[in-house]
Amino acid sequence: GSRHVEGGGLGFEWSMLRRVVSSGAKMLAWFLAPSTDPLSGFFCVSKEVLKRGEGKLNPIGFKIALEVMVRCRCKPIQDVGIQFQERNAGESKLSANQYKLYLEQLFSLYMATYGPLIVLLVILILLLLYMALTSLLPTPRKLTG
Numbered sequence: 207g208s209r210h211v212e213g214g215g216l217g218f219e220w221s222m223l224r225r226v227v228s229s230g231a232k233m234l235a236w237f238l239a240p241s242t243d244p245l246s247g248f249f250c251v252s253k254e255v256l257k258r259g260e261g262k263l264n265p266i267g268f269k270i271a272l273e274v275m276v277r278c279r280c281k282p283i284q285d286v287g288i289q290f291q292e293r294n295a296g297e298s299k300l301s302a303n304q305y306k307l308y309l310e311q312l313f314s315l316y317m318a319t320y321g322p323l324i325v326l327l328v329i330l331i332l333l334l335l336y337m338a339l340t341s342l343l344p345t346p347r348k349l350t351g
Contacts, residue, residue, distance in 0.1 A: 207243070207246050207248030207249065207285070207286055207287070207288030208241065208242045208246060208285035208286065208287060208288060209243050209246065209287075209288060209289075209290055210242040210243050210285070211242055211243075211285045211286070211287045212287055213286070213287025213288075213289075214243070214285075214286075214287030214288050214289065215287075215289055215290070216289070216290045217289050217290060217291040217292065218290075218291065218292040227300075228245070231245055231308060232244065232245060234309075234312055235272055235312065235315075237316075237319075237320075238272065238275070238276050238312070238315050238316065238319060239272055239275040239276060239280075239283070240281070240282075240283050241271075241283050241285055242285045243285065244269075244271060244272045244275060245271070245272060246271065246288065246290075247269070247270070247271055248271070248288050249271040249274065249275075251274060251278065251280060255274075255278050255280055256274070256278060258277075258278040259273075259274060259277040259278035262277040262278075262318075263277055263278075264277075264311075264314060269308060269311060272311070272315070273311065273315070276315045276318065276319060277315070277318065
Protein backbone atom coordinates (compact mmCIF):
# COMPACT_ATOMS: atom_id res chain seq x y z
CA GLY A 207 0.00 0.00 0.00
CA SER A 208 1.23 3.47 -0.84
CA ARG A 209 0.28 6.99 0.13
CA HIS A 210 2.07 8.24 -2.99
CA VAL A 211 -0.01 6.80 -5.84
CA GLU A 212 -3.49 7.51 -7.17
CA GLY A 213 -6.04 6.84 -4.43
CA GLY A 214 -3.42 7.14 -1.70
CA GLY A 215 -2.78 9.92 0.78
CA LEU A 216 -3.23 11.15 4.31
CA GLY A 217 -6.59 11.63 5.94
CA PHE A 218 -5.10 14.25 8.27
CA GLU A 219 -2.30 16.82 8.41
CA TRP A 220 1.16 15.63 9.46
CA SER A 221 3.52 17.96 11.30
CA MET A 222 6.51 19.29 9.38
CA LEU A 223 8.82 17.09 11.47
CA ARG A 224 6.81 13.97 10.64
CA ARG A 225 6.87 14.82 6.91
CA VAL A 226 10.64 15.39 6.97
CA VAL A 227 11.31 12.16 8.89
CA SER A 228 9.05 10.17 6.54
CA SER A 229 10.63 11.64 3.39
CA GLY A 230 14.14 11.08 4.73
CA ALA A 231 13.44 7.48 5.69
CA LYS A 232 11.90 6.84 2.27
CA MET A 233 14.88 8.39 0.48
CA LEU A 234 17.32 6.22 2.45
CA ALA A 235 15.50 3.11 1.17
CA TRP A 236 15.25 4.36 -2.42
CA PHE A 237 18.06 2.20 -3.85
CA LEU A 238 16.71 -0.92 -2.14
CA ALA A 239 13.03 -1.13 -3.00
CA PRO A 240 11.20 0.09 -6.11
CA SER A 241 8.03 0.85 -4.13
CA THR A 242 6.80 4.44 -3.80
CA ASP A 243 6.14 3.80 -0.09
CA PRO A 244 8.33 0.92 1.15
CA LEU A 245 7.80 1.90 4.79
CA SER A 246 4.00 1.88 4.91
CA GLY A 247 3.72 -1.58 6.44
CA PHE A 248 0.70 -2.52 4.33
CA PHE A 249 1.75 -5.25 1.92
CA CYS A 250 0.77 -8.58 0.48
CA VAL A 251 2.99 -11.30 -0.99
CA SER A 252 2.52 -14.91 -2.00
CA LYS A 253 3.87 -17.88 -0.04
CA GLU A 254 6.25 -18.55 -2.95
CA VAL A 255 7.79 -15.10 -2.59
CA LEU A 256 8.13 -15.44 1.19
CA LYS A 257 9.90 -18.79 0.75
CA ARG A 258 12.68 -16.97 -1.15
CA GLY A 259 13.50 -15.14 2.07
CA GLU A 260 13.51 -18.24 4.26
CA GLY A 261 16.45 -18.02 6.64
CA LYS A 262 17.31 -14.51 5.39
CA LEU A 263 14.61 -12.33 6.93
CA ASN A 264 15.83 -10.28 9.86
CA PRO A 265 13.12 -7.81 10.89
CA ILE A 266 15.13 -5.95 13.55
CA GLY A 267 12.98 -2.86 13.14
CA PHE A 268 9.32 -2.50 12.34
CA LYS A 269 9.77 -2.12 8.58
CA ILE A 270 9.01 -5.72 7.67
CA ALA A 271 7.65 -4.80 4.21
CA LEU A 272 11.02 -3.31 3.25
CA GLU A 273 12.78 -6.38 4.62
CA VAL A 274 10.52 -8.70 2.60
CA MET A 275 10.84 -6.64 -0.61
CA VAL A 276 14.64 -6.79 -0.48
CA ARG A 277 15.42 -10.22 0.91
CA CYS A 278 12.67 -12.03 -1.02
CA ARG A 279 13.59 -10.19 -4.26
CA CYS A 280 10.03 -9.00 -4.86
CA LYS A 281 9.63 -8.02 -8.48
CA PRO A 282 7.50 -6.62 -9.86
CA ILE A 283 6.05 -4.50 -7.08
CA GLN A 284 2.56 -3.11 -7.55
CA ASP A 285 1.74 -0.11 -5.36
CA VAL A 286 -1.93 0.29 -4.45
CA GLY A 287 -3.26 3.52 -2.97
CA ILE A 288 -4.03 3.56 0.75
CA GLN A 289 -5.28 6.40 2.92
CA PHE A 290 -3.45 6.84 6.21
CA GLN A 291 -5.81 7.92 8.94
CA GLU A 292 -5.12 9.51 12.29
CA ARG A 293 -4.56 6.99 15.08
CA ASN A 294 -7.77 6.25 17.02
CA ALA A 295 -6.14 4.37 19.88
CA GLY A 296 -2.70 3.68 21.28
CA GLU A 297 0.49 5.56 20.65
CA SER A 298 3.10 5.62 17.93
CA LYS A 299 5.98 3.21 18.45
CA LEU A 300 8.34 5.62 16.71
CA SER A 301 11.23 6.51 19.02
CA ALA A 302 14.96 7.26 18.90
CA ASN A 303 15.56 3.53 19.32
CA GLN A 304 13.33 2.79 16.30
CA TYR A 305 15.37 5.27 14.22
CA LYS A 306 18.53 3.42 15.28
CA LEU A 307 16.99 0.04 14.42
CA TYR A 308 15.89 1.39 11.04
CA LEU A 309 19.43 2.56 10.23
CA GLU A 310 20.81 -0.84 11.29
CA GLN A 311 18.22 -2.54 9.10
CA LEU A 312 19.12 -0.32 6.14
CA PHE A 313 22.83 -1.05 6.58
CA SER A 314 22.11 -4.79 6.67
CA LEU A 315 19.89 -4.60 3.56
CA TYR A 316 22.39 -2.48 1.62
CA MET A 317 25.20 -4.90 2.52
CA ALA A 318 23.07 -7.87 1.45
CA THR A 319 22.16 -6.14 -1.81
CA TYR A 320 25.36 -4.37 -2.82
CA GLY A 321 28.07 -5.94 -0.61
CA PRO A 322 31.55 -4.38 -0.86
CA LEU A 323 30.32 -1.77 -3.32
CA ILE A 324 28.52 -0.04 -0.46
CA VAL A 325 31.74 0.22 1.55
CA LEU A 326 33.51 1.82 -1.42
CA LEU A 327 30.61 4.19 -1.93
CA VAL A 328 30.66 5.30 1.72
CA ILE A 329 34.42 5.91 1.54
CA LEU A 330 33.96 7.90 -1.67
CA ILE A 331 31.18 10.02 -0.14
CA LEU A 332 33.26 10.70 2.97
CA LEU A 333 36.23 11.67 0.80
CA LEU A 334 34.08 14.03 -1.27
CA LEU A 335 32.62 15.56 1.91
CA TYR A 336 36.11 16.07 3.30
CA MET A 337 37.26 17.72 0.08
CA ALA A 338 34.20 19.95 -0.03
CA LEU A 339 34.55 21.01 3.61
CA THR A 340 38.27 21.70 3.36
CA SER A 341 37.76 23.79 0.23
CA LEU A 342 35.23 25.94 2.13
CA LEU A 343 37.63 26.66 4.98
CA PRO A 344 39.81 29.73 4.62
CA THR A 345 43.46 29.02 3.92
CA PRO A 346 45.72 29.85 6.84
CA ARG A 347 47.73 33.06 6.45
CA LYS A 348 51.37 33.24 7.26
CA LEU A 349 52.09 35.57 10.12
CA THR A 350 54.80 38.10 9.45
CA GLY A 351 56.45 39.99 12.12
